Amino acid sequence: xxxxxxxxxxxxxxxVLLLLSSGHLVTDLASGGLPVLLPxxxxxxxxxxxxxxxxxxxxxxxxxxxxxxxGYLSDRVKSRWLLPxxxxxxxxxxxxxxxxxxxxxxxxxxLLSGLxxxxxxxxxxxxxxxxxxxxxxxxxxxFMIGGALGAALGSLIMAQIVVHIGGHASFYFxxxxxxxxxxxxxxxxxxxxxxxxxxxxxxxxxxxxPKQVMFSLSVLLLVVIFRSWIQSGLTHFMPMYFVNYxxxxxxxxxSLLVAFMLAGAIGTIFGGPLADRxxxxxxxxxxTALLIPLLLLFKFSxxxxxxxxxxxxxxxxxxxxxxxxxxxxELLPHRVGVASGLMTGFAIGMGGVGVTLLGVIADNFGxxxxxxxxxLLPVVTFLLSLLLPKxxxxxx
Numbered sequence: 079x080x081x082x083x084x085x086x087x088x089x090x091x092x093x094v095l096l097l098l099s100s101g102h103l104v105t106d107l108a109s110g111g112l113p114v115l116l117p118x119x120x121x122x123x124x125x126x127x128x129x130x131x132x133x134x135x136x137x138x139x140x141x142x143x144x145x146x147x148x149g150y151l152s153d154r155v156k157s158r159w160l161l162p163x164x165x166x167x168x169x170x171x172x173x174x175x176x177x178x179x180x181x182x183x184x185x186x187x188x189l190l191s192g193l194x195x196x197x198x199x200x201x202x203x204x205x206x207x208x209x210x211x212x213x214x215x216x217x218x219x220x221f222m223i224g225g226a227l228g229a230a231l232g233s234l235i236m237a238q239i240v241v242h243i244g245g246h247a248s249f250y251f252x253x254x255x256x257x258x259x260x261x262x263x264x265x266x267x268x269x270x271x272x273x274x275x276x277x278x279x280x281x282x283x284x285x286x287x288p289k290q291v292m293f294s295l296s297v298l299l300l301v302v303i304f305r306s307w308i309q310s311g312l313t314h315f316m317p318m319y320f321v322n323y324x325x326x327x328x329x330x331x332x333s334l335l336v337a338f339m340l341a342g343a344i345g346t347i348f349g350g351p352l353a354d355r356x357x358x359x360x361x362x363x364x365x366t367a368l369l370i371p372l373l374l375l376f377k378f379s380x381x382x383x384x385x386x387x388x389x390x391x392x393x394x395x396x397x398x399x400x401x402x403x404x405x406x407x408e409l410l411p412h413r414v415g416v417a418s419g420l421m422t423g424f425a426i427g428m429g430g431v432g433v434t435l436l437g438v439i440a441d442n443f444g445x446x447x448x449x450x451x452x453x454l455l456p457v458v459t460f461l462l463s464l465l466l467p468k469x470x471x472x473x474x
Contacts, residue, residue: 091209095217097265098202098209099224104165104258105198106225107251108172108191110232110339112137113314114332115176115248117321118240123181127318127445131437134314136185138428140192141199145423149200149415157201158269162259164198167191169255172232176248194255196423203403203418208270214407215358218400219350226346226396229313230339237332294467295409295420301362301466302402302425304459307432308369309395311452312338312388314433319445334388341389342396349397358405363463365398369456377453405466 112134120130151157171191175184202221210217232251239247317331353361372394376387402425406417440448 090211090213094209095206095220098206099221101161101165101202101258102221102224103228104254105168105195106228107232108168110229111172111236113317114233114236117318127437127440131434133188134433137188137192140189141195142423142428144196145200145419146416149419153413153415158266160197160201162262164194165258166255167194169251173249173252177246199422200415200419203422204415205269207407207414213354215350215353215400215404218403219346222346222400223343226339226343230336230343233332233335233339291409297462297465298405299425301459301462302421303428304455306428308452308455310433311436315436337385337389338392341392345393345397350400353401358401359466361401362398365394366456366460366463368394373453373456
């Protein structure tokens with residue numbers, strides 16, 4: 079048994095996982111609410127697709143680039159304070175985005191929300207693994223369910239308040255963040271501690287990572303990045319495409335988003351246990367293969383069929399999020415915080431870059447060309463997933 083395995087307790091702490099999942103729900107309200115708010119911001123400020131895409135880029139990059147750094151801090155020093163701070167900042171930024179006016183001020187609010195997300199995810203992912211015992215994918219799935227539900231609720235609530243009240247009602251999103259911050263403070267002593275010391279230059283945190291592990295980690299990052307481009311394209315670009323190009327109502331676009339994100343929550347429930355049973359790579363390769371025909375069907379569907387197919391896409395795509403986090407943690411067992419930051423932050427957050435590129439494609443070649451780009455990306459993702467190692471590869 080290696081050191082990483084000794085550091086993970088064997089008992090499965092359901093209550094802790096539910097608390098962390100609840101925090102994930104609150105934190106990810108912004109990831110669901112912002113795409114619904116974005117067409118309103120685009121129309122009110124008369125923004126191009128590229129300028130609107132920059133708003134998504136700021137959110138995704140700010141919520142991603144800093145995550146590995148915070149994960150490194152988590153590996154070295156106990157950082158449970160990041161949990162309440164992340165919840166509060168994420169919801170505060172979303173609350174301000176619909177209230178303030180001016181492009182640069184909105185970018186600042188979105189930046190704040192992204193930084194809150196960056197603060198929460200690495201630490202929460204690490205504590206979730208500690209609370210998962212010998213069933214890491216199942217435990218991470220419970221944690222991920224909260225995020226998927228939060229994104230879905232964020233879309234649903236934002237769609238309703240935009241239609242019935244107006245974008246300024248986004249201010250109410252700050253209250254769940256404040257409540258979650260209080261709960262984390264109350265139950266701070268219930269969170270599990272890993273048996274660690276702050277070590278410099280010892281075996282616990284090595285400076286050398288084998289070339290095979292680096293290659294596998296790079297491939298895994300690319301798989302998650304391309305999957306995130308697809309997912310961000312569906313959640314951030316497609317609402318603008320349906321509202322501003324096809325002339326659909328914001329409530330219709332919101333219903334598609336809600337279907338996609340609720341489906342993701344359902345997929346997450348089954349994805350973790352399936353990966354624990356069938357293997358991480360098998361589950362990931364199979365899901366990426368299924369996305370190829372599903373997105374082609376979605377491209378040529380309409381009405382109720384679009385809703386049904388997008389629901390299935392959400393189940394298949396989001397079901398592997400916990401799996402890829404566990405794969406990253408297994409490749410870097412002594413750097414769980416860094417691995418979590420890379421998977422939940424850097425790689426997933428790079429989806430914002432994809433949305434910006436889709437905006438450029440739409441501005442120069444038309445919105446349908448951007449939709450075709452989203453449709454064909456799963457082919458690249460599937461080919462990359464075949465290069466991933468078997469589940470028994472050990473890292474540094």
